[in-house]
Amino acid sequence: xxxxxxxxxxxxxxxxxxxxxxxxxxxxxxxxxxxxxxxxxxxxxxxxxxxxxxxxxxxxxxxxxxxxxxxxxxxxxx
Numbered sequence: 001x002x003x004x005x006x007x008x009x010x011x012x013x014x015x016x017x018x019x020x021x022x023x024x025x026x027x028x029x030x031x032x033x034x035x036x037x038x039x040x041x042x043x044x045x046x047x048x049x050x051x052x053x054x055x056x057x058x059x060x061x062x063x064x065x066x067x068x069x070x071x072x073x074x075x076x077x078x
Contacts, residue, residue, distance in 0.1 A: 049057070 046054070046057075
């Protein structure tokens with residue numbers, strides 16, 4: 001620790017004024033890149049599924065969405 005990183009009250013401060021913003025931006029980019037890689041891998045797996053498994057997956061997703069939409073409509077009295 002250097003004296004430049006200490007305030008007169010003894011509190012510690014980061015050496016760069018924007019170091020928090022820079023690390024947040026770096027993390028955001030990292031999460032975006034990882035998300036892209038994971039979604040691309042998921043798409044590759046999905047395209048290699050046999051037709052019957054894709055149809056079953058579609059039915060499951062449709063059922064999940066329909067139940068969620070029904071739940072939301074009941075909650076909001078639509």
